[in-house]
Amino acid sequence: MFEDKLKQAFVNALSIEENEVTAELAYSQHPKWDSTAHMVLIAELESSFDIMLDTDDIIDMSSYQKAGEIIQKYIA
Amino acid sequence: MKDYLSGYAVELNSVSQDNMMLLFEWRNQPEIRSQMVNTEKLELAQHQNWFAKLAARTEQKHYVIYYKQHAIGSINVRSTDGQAIKQTREAEVGLYIGEEKYRNNIVAFAPSLLINDYLFENLNIQQLRSKVRSQNKAALKYNQQLGYQLKPIDEDFTEIILTADNYKQTTQQIKAWLSRG
Numbered sequence: 001m002f003e004d005k006l007k008q009a010f011v012n013a014l015s016i017e018e019n020e021v022t023a024e025l026a027y028s029q030h031p032k033w034d035s036t037a038h039m040v041l042i043a044e045l046e047s048s049f050d051i052m053l054d055t056d057d058i059i060d061m062s063s064y065q066k067a068g069e070i071i072q073k074y075i076a
Numbered sequence: 077m078k079d080y081l082s083g084y085a086v087e088l089n090s091v092s093q094d095n096m097m098l099l100f101e102w103r104n105q106p107e108i109r110s111q112m113v114n115t116e117k118l119e120l121a122q123h124q125n126w127f128a129k130l131a132a133r134t135e136q137k138h139y140v141i142y143y144k145q146h147a148i149g150s151i152n153v154r155s156t157d158g159q160a161i162k163q164t165r166e167a168e169v170g171l172y173i174g175e176e177k178y179r180n181n182i183v184a185f186a187p188s189l190l191i192n193d194y195l196f197e198n199l200n201i202q203q204l205r206s207k208v209r210s211q212n213k214a215a216l217k218y219n220q221q222l223g224y225q226l227k228p229i230d231e232d233f234t235e236i237i238l239t240a241d242n243y244k245q246t247t248q249q250i251k252a253w254l255s256r257g
Binding site: 027028034035036038039042043052053054055056058059062 | 084085143180181182183214217218221249250253255256257
């Protein structure tokens with residue numbers, strides 16, 4: 001459930017296919033995850049999980065895997 | 077202009093004897109040097125000479141950017157007309173992130189937000205204007221996200237211009253994200 005929701009947030013925010021959302025997906029490594037898309041992603045994640053991320057976590061959110069780890073802290 | 081500014085999760089410290097060598101190392105990294113207007117490699121003597129005269133200069137100010145007490149890059153302000161920054165109405169801001177880890181990271185916006193706030197809110201600056209290499213798409217996009225308008229000059233360079241109004245309108249969300257603590 002969590003994984004599906006997280007994956008869908010990435011698909012929506014970065015406008016990429018679901019099969020592109022892997023543990024290796026990282027900021028600036030995928031052509032569509034640029035600085036503009038990153039801001040859309042932060043907004044999408046906050047909205048999807050109904051959370052408000054701290055600044056340090058927004059800064060640390062540099063990969064799909066890291067995003068999962070960070071969001072788990074907020075919903076645990 | 078102040079020697080120390082802090083906000084948006086970063087601190088800016090005026091370039092000093094203690095950190096001036098970081099600028100020399102970063103500035104000569106090929107990926108940074110290639111995006112400069114002057115792409116030539118700096119010699120140490122040139123850099124030391126530049127630093128020796130820096131304290132007396134009122135038309136430019138250079139800072140080292142710190143995130144969590146770690147130096148990550150440099151930002152500078154220069155008046156475009158040679159007047160002191162305190163008096164001029166137009167300036168240019170230059171930035172580079174020396175630490176690769178932070179180059180493609182939202183924290184790279186923080187030093188620009190901090191400097192721009194100070195210039196627009198505390199000094200007489202009416203607009204910021206710089207020249208960026210047209211091939212440096214990441215820098216152009218970065219500056220657009222700060223509210224800069226782009227005006228291509230020729231195939232090599234694009235002029236970028238930022239007014240206080242455009243800056244305020246464009247950066248509300250990113251400022252909020254970087255101010256939560």
